[in-house]
Structures are given as C-alpha cells and as structure tokens.
Amino acid sequence: MAAGLVISAPASGVGKTTLTLALARAWCDSGLTVQCLKSGPDYIDPAFHAAATGRTSVNVDSWAMDRETIARLIGRGADADIVVAEGSMGLFDGVAARGVTGTGATADIAEMMGWPVLLVIDPSGQAQTAAAIAAGLRDFRAGVRLAGVVLNRVASPRHEDLVRRAMMDAGIAVFGALPRHAEITLPKRHLGLVQAEEQAEVSGLIAEAARFVSEHIDLDAVLRSAGAWSSSTPARELKVSPPGQRIALARDAAFSFVYPHMLEAWRVAGAEISPFSPLADEGPDASADVCWLPGGYPELHAGRIAANARFRSALRAFARTRPVHGECGGYMALGTALTDADGARHEMVGLLGLETSFARRRMHLGYRLAELAAPIPGHKAGARLRGHEFHYSTIIAQPDTPLAVVRDATGAVVAETGSRRDNTSGTFFHLIAEDR
The missing domain is CATH 3.40.50.880 (Class I glutamine amidotransferase (GATase) domain)
Incomplete structure (x- = not known):
C-alpha cells in the first residue's frame, strides 16, 4: 500500500517545486520508489519531477478531468512507496465556477484522495503571523487535512525560533526550516521555470537540494505523515483520441x-x-x-x-x-x-x-x-x-x-x-x- 502527500503553499513562488524535487530525490537516494504528480495545468514541472525520480510525472486537474481519469493517472503510483503531488499556486486557488470535478484547486486533489497537505511557508518579513496563515489554511475547508509545515528562507536562528513557537502554540507540526540557499534556486523566465531539458546542470541542482533538505528537514517524520492509500481504479488506458496513427x-x-x-x-x-x-x-x-x-x-x-x-x-x-x-x-x-x-x-x-x-x-x-x-x-x-x-x-x-x-x-x-x-x-x- 502506497502513501500519498500533497505539497502546497499559501501562494506561488514560495518554494513548492524545489521542496518537491528535494524530497523526491532524497527519498529515492534512500532506496524508496517515488511517484510525482502535478496538480493543475503546468507542463514544465513534470519534467523536473522525472529528472528527480526517474519516473514519468503527469498532471491531474479537477477542472478539466473527471474522477475516473484522475484516479487512473494517480493509479500509476500504486507500485511506489510514496506519491508526491505538487500543487499549483496557493492551496485553495482555483477558478470561480466549478469544472468537471472541482475548481482546479490543489485542495480538490487532497480531499479527493484523502492525502494530507505539507505546507511550504515563507515567513520572510513576518514571524508569528506565519502561524496564523498556516492555521487559517488548516481550518479553511473541511476534508482537507494538514500534515504540517516546512519553513523556507528563514532569516536567522532567532527568526526560526519565533515562528516555531507560534506554530507549536497553534498545534501545527514543523518538519524543518530551510535557511536561504542560492545554490538550489531554479532559473525562471516569463512562463515559469526554465525547462529541465534546457539545463545541463539540473541533476546537480536537484542533488544539492536533496542534500540541503536532508540536513534541515526530518524526512522520516514527513514520510510518516503521509496518508496510506490503495488504488481502487486500475491504471488503464486514458480515453484520448490520438490525432493520427x-x-x-x-x-x-x-x-x-x-x-x-x-x-x-x-x-x-x-x-x-x-x-x-x-x-x-x-x-x-x-x-x-x-x-x-x-x-x-x-x-x-x-x-x-x-x-x-x-x-x-x-x-x-x-x-x-x-x-x-x-x-x-x-x-x-x-x-x-x-x-x-x-x-x-x-x-x-x-x-x-x-x-x-x-x-x-x-x-x-x-x-x-x-x-x-x-x-x-x-x-x-x-x-x-x-x-x-x-x-x-x-x-x-x-x-x-x-x-x-x-x-x-x-x-x-x-x-x-x-x-x-x-x-x-x-x-x-x-x-x-x-x-x-
């Protein structure tokens, strides 16, 4: 039986992709089989996921796809030790009108699968307020469960201590805190990250991210927080008509x-x-x-x-x-x-x-x-x-x-x-x- 975890954040640009890649590679290095997914319509991140795990990553989308399609795509991770679904934008960000199964929000996938959410929180320019944001996300929607948080870009040990204490008071687990580390910053351009296939150094960046995260995050505790699941829908073929033979x-x-x-x-x-x-x-x-x-x-x-x-x-x-x-x-x-x-x-x-x-x-x-x-x-x-x-x-x-x-x-x-x-x-x- 595999475990599932959703990685999300309050907003874009907080570090979801870097943390996803680092966790995936670190777990792979420890001998686990990791299957990544991308929630939402992003055609760049799955290539990075594949570079980190050696397995093809796919998109799951609650606005465009029905439940059967989503289940079939997620079912590809049935043989993995853990499935990691990286979110898009903020946890609850979607469109105003419901689509096929939801609004396109990452929270739709978390609730549908019953997987807990690991939040990436960037407390830059704040301290205890970061805990209020995390608590608000935890309590915003019934059916969406919070595993805990990873703090990203903390300014100093004192800053980290202030945020950790506030999280503890709010009953939120902190799995680790990452100081700023320019060496694992992924290059960007106007439509998102520079594509994985355009970066000769991508494997090295992911390896460094994995090493860095392993030093600052309790990987075993994160793994234990994931939700157990079994695929009830076989990973059969998708019903998509090819444009030609x-x-x-x-x-x-x-x-x-x-x-x-x-x-x-x-x-x-x-x-x-x-x-x-x-x-x-x-x-x-x-x-x-x-x-x-x-x-x-x-x-x-x-x-x-x-x-x-x-x-x-x-x-x-x-x-x-x-x-x-x-x-x-x-x-x-x-x-x-x-x-x-x-x-x-x-x-x-x-x-x-x-x-x-x-x-x-x-x-x-x-x-x-x-x-x-x-x-x-x-x-x-x-x-x-x-x-x-x-x-x-x-x-x-x-x-x-x-x-x-x-x-x-x-x-x-x-x-x-x-x-x-x-x-x-x-x-x-x-x-x-x-x-x-």
Whole structure:
C-alpha cells in the first residue's frame, strides 16, 4: 500500500517545486520508489519531477478531468512507496465556477484522495503571523487535512525560533526550516521555470537540494505523515483520441509544452510519435499522417525559425495533403509573422494568417472550454475540449475562419478562437481532456 502527500503553499513562488524535487530525490537516494504528480495545468514541472525520480510525472486537474481519469493517472503510483503531488499556486486557488470535478484547486486533489497537505511557508518579513496563515489554511475547508509545515528562507536562528513557537502554540507540526540557499534556486523566465531539458546542470541542482533538505528537514517524520492509500481504479488506458496513427511531433526548446498524459494516451491508443526539431531545420516525417506543433517559446527563437527555410518549406508541403495542428506557440509559428520582444518582425510558416506580437505583452491566463466548429486531428466538429491558455502574446491579426467558440471558466466568450485554413488549424489553448 502506497502513501500519498500533497505539497502546497499559501501562494506561488514560495518554494513548492524545489521542496518537491528535494524530497523526491532524497527519498529515492534512500532506496524508496517515488511517484510525482502535478496538480493543475503546468507542463514544465513534470519534467523536473522525472529528472528527480526517474519516473514519468503527469498532471491531474479537477477542472478539466473527471474522477475516473484522475484516479487512473494517480493509479500509476500504486507500485511506489510514496506519491508526491505538487500543487499549483496557493492551496485553495482555483477558478470561480466549478469544472468537471472541482475548481482546479490543489485542495480538490487532497480531499479527493484523502492525502494530507505539507505546507511550504515563507515567513520572510513576518514571524508569528506565519502561524496564523498556516492555521487559517488548516481550518479553511473541511476534508482537507494538514500534515504540517516546512519553513523556507528563514532569516536567522532567532527568526526560526519565533515562528516555531507560534506554530507549536497553534498545534501545527514543523518538519524543518530551510535557511536561504542560492545554490538550489531554479532559473525562471516569463512562463515559469526554465525547462529541465534546457539545463545541463539540473541533476546537480536537484542533488544539492536533496542534500540541503536532508540536513534541515526530518524526512522520516514527513514520510510518516503521509496518508496510506490503495488504488481502487486500475491504471488503464486514458480515453484520448490520438490525432493520427503516425504523428510528426515538433519537439525542441521552442516547441515542448505538451502534457505527458496526452503523449502517453496517444501511444496507448496505438499511435506512433515521430519527433522532429524545427530549430534544427528539420521537417516533419514524410511518412506521418498528421503533424502536431505544441506550445513552447517560439518568441525566444523567432529569428532561427524564420531563417530555417527547409523546415518551413517541408511543413508547407506536408500541409498540402495532410492535417497540421498547432497549440499556442505552435499556432503562432503556423501564422504569417511573429514580432519578438525587441520589436523585430519575423516571417513564420504562413499556413495561417495569424500575426502575433510579443512586443505588446499582455498576459492571457486561464482554463478554456472550446466547442469545435470544424474538426481538428483526433476530434470531430462539435467536440467540447477542455484546456488551458497561458501566454503573453497579443493578436495583431487573426483573419482565417474561427476554429471554435472558446469560453473561459466563467462561461464568457474569449477572443482567442483559434483558426483554420485548408488542412491547417491552431488554438491558443493547450488540450487537457475532452469534455464527456
């Protein structure tokens, strides 16, 4: 029987990912089998989890997924000694309107699984007030149980003592306190952490984090606080339609935002995935029957994409006879042009009329429910797709036929409808699950 633990915090930027990676690696080093998960629509953190544990991590999402899907994904940890689910944002942060099984909050997963929550508390600029925050989170929602806290970035032994005493008075266990340690800080950029595959030193960073945490946290006490569970739902295949039998998938530093559970579901359904690199000036596999360009950071590589004539001409030739679909950054690359942060305009593939600008930055963030007006690879017209949108680019022009009616989590229609032309389609949201 495995144990389960949710790692969360009052807010983003407190140190959830670093603590998750450090605990996971430290437990792995001690001989335990650790399965990580990510609560919410984050396509970067699972790669770090995999680097820490050697096991593929997947996303679980209470707004987009039904209980059966979540249970199946969590069931992959049935053979592990402990399953660690890293939360997103603050513990109770979600959307205003309930989705399939919840609001997308980390607390939904904790309550659904009956797993206790380990809170990461950063008491910078405060002392006893940190205990009031932890107590408020503990008592906010019936059904969500607090295991205890880890203090992060404590300023001094005196500071730590003040916070520990206040936590003790509130009846909250403190498993350890971490002083500031710059050597384990993970680099960030505008959409979150710099991707694991872009950091040659990532394994060393995780190893140092594990060593540091082992010195300051009672790992055995944290492990004992986890909740025992057994998977009642076998880890069967997910019901996700692959976009084709042989999928040419753009995969490099510019196109890497794809949820692991989607790739896994495509393979389980019998599809073959043939990766190629637009940044290396490669075109899609000529034997593929569909091409898929995921999101990523095309705005950081727009000059190279524009200069890679072989990639652009090969993709245009592919699109004459077979479907091509892009998500967010992939959608932008399929358009006419992309203006980078410095104001330079770069020619893109030109399969769609979309023109975007990263120089006019405005954050677009949130869940999306789309009803397709036309088919896309793997999904028929009329299908309702649940996904998530997160980018800073502004639409300059989107002249092609709208692909879908797209609404946010409150039901309001958004302007990012996606578009289609001939065999090419694209959306600004990343697909998580089909609405059933």
